Amino acid sequence: MTETIQPAAILMDRINRDAWRTPDSVQWFAKLEGWTDAGERAALERIAAETTGLPILDLGVGGGRTVPLLRAISSDYIAIDYTPELVAACKERFPDVDVRCGDARDLSAFADQSFALVVFSFNGIDAVNPDDRMRILREAHRVLRKDGVLLFSTHNKLGPCHGERFQLGVYPTRNPFKLAWRLIRALARSLRTIANYRRYSRLNLRAEGYSIMNAAAHNHGILIHYITLERQCEQLAAVGFRPDPEIYGDLGEQFTSQRGDTSRTAWFHFLARKS
Numbered sequence: 725m726t727e728t729i730q731p732a733a734i735l736m737d738r739i740n741r742d743a744w745r746t747p748d749s750v751q752w753f754a755k756l757e758g759w760t761d762a763g764e765r766a767a768l769e770r771i772a773a774e775t776t777g778l779p780i781l782d783l784g785v786g787g788g789r790t791v792p793l794l795r796a797i798s799s800d801y802i803a804i805d806y807t808p809e810l811v812a813a814c815k816e817r818f819p820d821v822d823v824r825c826g827d828a829r830d831l832s833a834f835a836d837q838s839f840a841l842v843v844f845s846f847n848g849i850d851a852v853n854p855d856d857r858m859r860i861l862r863e864a865h866r867v868l869r870k871d872g873v874l875l876f877s878t879h880n881k882l883g884p885c886h887g888e889r890f891q892l893g894v895y896p897t898r899n900p901f902k903l904a905w906r907l908i909r910a911l912a913r914s915l916r917t918i919a920n921y922r923r924y925s926r927l928n929l930r931a932e933g934y935s936i937m938n939a940a941a942h943n944h945g946i947l948i949h950y951i952t953l954e955r956q957c958e959q960l961a962a963v964g965f966r967p968d969p970e971i972y973g974d975l976g977e978q979f980t981s982q983r984g985d986t987s988r989t990a991w992f993h994f995l996a997r998k999s
């Protein structure tokens with residue numbers, strides 16, 4: 725970051741790491757399967773044919789949602805994640821897959837030009853601060869072959885999820901015992917959510933082209949980086965990706981220019997190609 729370093733940028737790493745590793749998060753991520761949204765599906769289908777059988781690196785694999793999706797494209801597949809609890813859950817779910825502990829900011833375990841496709845799905849790159857984001861983009865670029873592709877998703881600063889307020893609720897049921905149990909759990913969760921919201925939303929930072937904001941996921945226990953389409957395109961070009969990435973919105977819409985109306989798009993999927 726060229727601007728003065730802000731508390732949010734310093735603290736977000738620790739806050740987010742703590743959120744990923746809770747037993748509730750691990751259990752949730754370990755059950756996820758399929759595409760997150762229509763945009764991810766479109767982006768993966770777009771890239772599948774040209775990367776069939778070629779080496780893939782999956783950053784921030786979490787509980788393994790993307791393992792079957794990417795191994796359907798190639799069995800030459802390695803996944804990393806910096807949360808040991810999630811790596812353990814992923815290994816348990818897919819014992820025959822190469823899943824390692826590792827940080828996307830430092831891919832020194834991998835040689836230059838080792839992969840045809842690098843993936844950082846489900847907005848995982850938004851967990852790190854702006855400096856580290858650039859580190860990840862540079863590292864992904866380094867380990868990609870010529871014409872290789874980086875597929876990643878990222879939250880839209882101009883989209884509907886920016887600056888989410890907390891919501892408290894209980895699923896209704898006619899069973900009085902279940903309802904009582906749900907109310908008790910909701911109350912406990914609400915107290916945690918309110919405490920997190922009060923503590924972390926104070927760190928919210930709005931800047932030109934990006935922001936760091938407390939988001940609703942994990943009981944408001946995370947700080948997320950949001951970015952505009954234009955700024956993301958500039959970052960990709962700055963680290964050496966071709967200046968014409970293919971971009972899908974979470975609703976499956978495709979952005980052909982860098983200036984479409986993005987107000988309905990919660991996050992983007994970028995297909996960025998190494999020159």
Ligand SMILES: C[S@@+](CC[C@H](N)C(=O)[O-])C[C@H]1O[C@@H](n2cnc3c(N)ncnc32)[C@H](O)[C@@H]1O
Pocket residue numbers: 744753756783784785786787788789790804805806807810826827828829844845846847848849851852
């Ligand atoms: C929203 S979760 C997505 C998990 C999985 N990709 C999925 O789609 O279900 C983000 C994941 O990225 C991981 N992560 C975040 N920053 C990371 C980093 N710098 N290096 C490696 N993993 C990271 C987290 O531990 C978490 O598992």
